[in-house]
Amino acid sequence: MANxxxxxxRDEWVKKIxxxxxxxxxxxxxxxxRVKHMNPFKTxxxxxxxxxxxxCKIEEKxxxxxxxxxxxxxxxxxxxxxxxxxxxxxxxxAEMDACTDMYKAERIHIDFRLxxxxxxxxxxxxxDTDRLLGTKLMELRNTDYYALPLEELRKVRGVKVITLQ
Amino acid sequence: MxxxxxxxAATDALAVNRAPVSVGAQEVHRWLQSFxxxxxxxxTKYSTKYKxxxxxxxxxxLIAKEYARMESVKDERQFGSLQDVLTRVDAANxxxxxxxxxxxxISNFLEVGEYNAIAATGMLWDSxxxxxxxxxxxxxxxxxxxxxxxxxxxxxxxxxxGQDAAGHNDARRTRAIGPLWKGMKRVFSDGxxxxxxxxxxxxxxxxxxxxxxxxxxxxxxxxxxxxxxEMTPTVFLSIETDELRHMANGYQTVVSIANDEAAxxxxxxxxxxAFWTQQKYFTPVxxxxxxxxxxxxxxxxxxxxxxxxxxxxxxxWIGRLGKYGVESPASLRDAKKDAYWAHHDLFLIAYALxxxxxxxxxxxTAEEAEWYEANYPGWYDMYxxxxxxxxxxxxxxxxxxxxxxxxxxxxxxxxxxDRVSQVPFCPSYSKGASTxxxxxxxxKKHSFSDQWGERMWLSEPERYECQNIFxxxxxxxxxxxxxxxxxxxxxxxxxxxxxxxSKDGKLWTLDDIKxxxxxFADPLKAL
Numbered sequence: 001m002a003n004x005x006x007x008x009x010r011d012e013w014v015k016k017i018x019x020x021x022x023x024x025x026x027x028x029x030x031x032x033x034r035v036k037h038m039n040p041f042k043t044x045x046x047x048x049x050x051x052x053x054x055x056c057k058i059e060e061k062x063x064x065x066x067x068x069x070x071x072x073x074x075x076x077x078x079x080x081x082x083x084x085x086x087x088x089x090x091x092x093x094a095e096m097d098a099c100t101d102m103y104k105a106e107r108i109h110i111d112f113r114l115x116x117x118x119x120x121x122x123x124x125x126x127x128d129t130d131r132l133l134g135t136k137l138m139e140l141r142n143t144d145y146y147a148l149p150l151e152e153l154r155k156v157r158g159v160k161v162i163t164l165q
Numbered sequence: 166m167x168x169x170x171x172x173x174a175a176t177d178a179l180a181v182n183r184a185p186v187s188v189g190a191q192e193v194h195r196w197l198q199s200f201x202x203x204x205x206x207x208x209t210k211y212s213t214k215y216k217x218x219x220x221x222x223x224x225x226x227l228i229a230k231e232y233a234r235m236e237s238v239k240d241e242r243q244f245g246s247l248q249d250v251l252t253r254v255d256a257a258n259x260x261x262x263x264x265x266x267x268x269x270x271i272s273n274f275l276e277v278g279e280y281n282a283i284a285a286t287g288m289l290w291d292s293x294x295x296x297x298x299x300x301x302x303x304x305x306x307x308x309x310x311x312x313x314x315x316x317x318x319x320x321x322x323x324x325x326x327g328q329d330a331a332g333h334n335d336a337r338r339t340r341a342i343g344p345l346w347k348g349m350k351r352v353f354s355d356g357x358x359x360x361x362x363x364x365x366x367x368x369x370x371x372x373x374x375x376x377x378x379x380x381x382x383x384x385x386x387x388x389x390x391x392x393x394x395e396m397t398p399t400v401f402l403s404i405e406t407d408e409l410r411h412m413a414n415g416y417q418t419v420v421s422i423a424n425d426e427a428a429x430x431x432x433x434x435x436x437x438x439a440f441w442t443q444q445k446y447f448t449p450v451x452x453x454x455x456x457x458x459x460x461x462x463x464x465x466x467x468x469x470x471x472x473x474x475x476x477x478x479x480x481x482w483i484g485r486l487g488k489y490g491v492e493s494p495a496s497l498r499d500a501k502k503d504a505y506w507a508h509h510d511l512f513l514i515a516y517a518l519x520x521x522x523x524x525x526x527x528x529x530t531a532e533e534a535e536w537y538e539a540n541y542p543g544w545y546d547m548y549x550x551x552x553x554x555x556x557x558x559x560x561x562x563x564x565x566x567x568x569x570x571x572x573x574x575x576x577x578x579x580x581x582x583d584r585v586s587q588v589p590f591c592p593s594y595s596k597g598a599s600t601x602x603x604x605x606x607x608x609k610k611h612s613f614s615d616q617w618g619e620r621m622w623l624s625e626p627e628r629y630e631c632q633n634i635f636x637x638x639x640x641x642x643x644x645x646x647x648x649x650x651x652x653x654x655x656x657x658x659x660x661x662x663x664x665x666x667s668k669d670g671k672l673w674t675l676d677d678i679k680x681x682x683x684x685f686a687d688p689l690k691a692l
Contacts, residue, residue, distance in 0.1 A: 040627035145434040146620075165600040
């Protein structure tokens with residue numbers, strides 16, 4: 001019987017993940033999956049209930065492929081796409097440092113997480129970069145927090161009002 | 166023989182800082198601080214927009230060894246009385262059955278809070294740079310470990326020594342179906358350990374501990390005693406003796422950032438959001454547990470709330486922090502409105518959703534109804550008549566084929582869940598301050614029950630993505646979901662939750678629920 005833990009959607013992805021044999025293919029699938037299904041601003045809600053479980057299973061497989069294909073030096077210093085992790089991180093931090101708009105800043109932070117969350121980027125580089133990006137984002141978000149009335153804030157966020165009592 | 170570099174460093178340091186001649190805790194503490202450990206260049210692992218000063222002091226000035234002595238004495242007293250006297254007098258079976266059920270919720274949930282507080286104070290230890298301030302946080306990490314064990318022990322004791330163990334043991338397995346769990350995780354978990362490290366301190370220490378441990382951990386001992394429970398006061402008062410240190414830590418967190426000009430841009434916003442986050446759950450849930458989860462009443466929840474939340478915390482405690490730029494939260498006024506009716510609204514929904522719980526609920530008796538009406542005029546016309554109707558339709562009897570949630574459906578009173586707090590609410594049948602707000606973003610609808618939560622979501626939508634049970638189980642039949650979510654007793658068919666605490670009453674099974682044919686529906690889909 002299909003249930004929330006065991007259902008055809010998950011089965012379909014388990015088969016797809018089992019078919020991954022190279023790190024390049026695993027990286028591409030994970031990147032695409034996150035953008036489409038794990039993005040806070042996604043428009044496709046088809047995997048809303050199962051997305052996190054499926055992402056976890058793809059990450060497990062990518063981590064194993066990474067272990068098989070990378071030597072120790074690459075494991076510590078490179079993303080699964082082959083890019084130098086610190087260079088990718090420095091670029092994101094520089095972009096955030098130059099940013100003064102909270103909505104752009106949240107995109108920078110979210111895009112970084114979607115693109116680099118481990119096992120894509122080594123944890124030692126990812127966590128410190130995430131800290132730096134998060135600190136700046138929080139500074140921007142919490143400055144003049146009540147400046148806009150709710151009506152304006154809804155417009156800026158681009159939400160549609162369904163009901164207001 | 167050559168000495169190690171570490172031994173040489175210690176010997177050199179001792180040559181400069183002579184060890185004290187006495188073993189007085191305060192003197193030893195002063196001596197330890199004189200080593201001036203340099204954490205100034207400490208780079209925390211955690212994000213924070215605040216700068217914590219490197220010269221912050223700590224009020225308790227306890228050294229770890231002194232701390233261990235003190236706590237071991239407390240533990241000896243606590244476990245000694247529980248295992249000796251209270252067991253011999255069969256104390257756990259003298260507890261009123263209604264209160265026995267309340268403790269399934271209170272201690273299991275507080276355990277989650279204490280567990281997350283271990284991580285929260287570890288994070289603060291990492292973020293602070295002042296040695297004394299770190300020492301204060303260290304003491305709290307140890308406290309929280311102790312408290313986690315104590316809360317777990319309460320449920321273990323009740324399960325082993327008392328009545329109706331189901332729900333005291335292994336409550337956590339039902340976390341996917343019970344609607345109270347997610348709101349609890351929002352305050353006790355997310356609030357304490359996610360986001361800015363200092364904001365977490367504000368949630369945990371400045372609001373959770375300084376504001377709500379009095380009405381939670383102290384008030385609960387009064388309600389427990391009144392209802393024949395001698396175990397809970399023994400344990401919870403022992404916990405509360407440590408909470409003063411935590412409140413002091415929260416105070417010192419504010420002191421440590423007060424000289425940073427940038428802090429003034431964020432502090433009152435974070436405090437307001439933290440207060441609203443914590444009160445949105447605790448105000449209705451604590452009121453509900455005390456008043457509806459007891460037979461013998463202590464005082465109306467609204468009076469407890471006013472004394473400790475509004476006057477003691479909002480006035481006196483926050484007033485003392487005024488010199489550091491801290492202001493009483495703007496949301497305190499709205500919270501005060503909730504303190505009167507919100508717990509009555511919540512119990513109506515909680516009882517209606519009783520099969521999804523891990524505890525037994527009981528409808529108010531005629532005597533209790535009089536107490537409610539006397540203390541909350543207007544209670545009977547709003548709630549009393551509904552409970553009478555439910556009782557008349559046989560809501561306690563498995564053969565009745567009636568679940569109270571059907572009453573909400575029949576009368577077109579949809580129950581929504583607030584996206585930010587995860588607290589259920591019914592805007593069309595409510596006396597509390599909740600109002601329905603539904604917004605759609607990128608094709609998904611989100612419901613909110615107040616302006617403060619709506620703003621929090623609009624500001625940080627990616628922080629509040631938690632799915633509620635209506636979204637998770639849309640289209641699923643209730644008994645299937647209960648079975649899947651482990652909401653049954655060891656026989657595999659009788660529900661842990663029940664709509665009564667009568668020893669003679671029949672217990673509901675999965676089959677009783679199945680024959681009703683109740684299917685989850687997401688109310689937002691109808692809008």
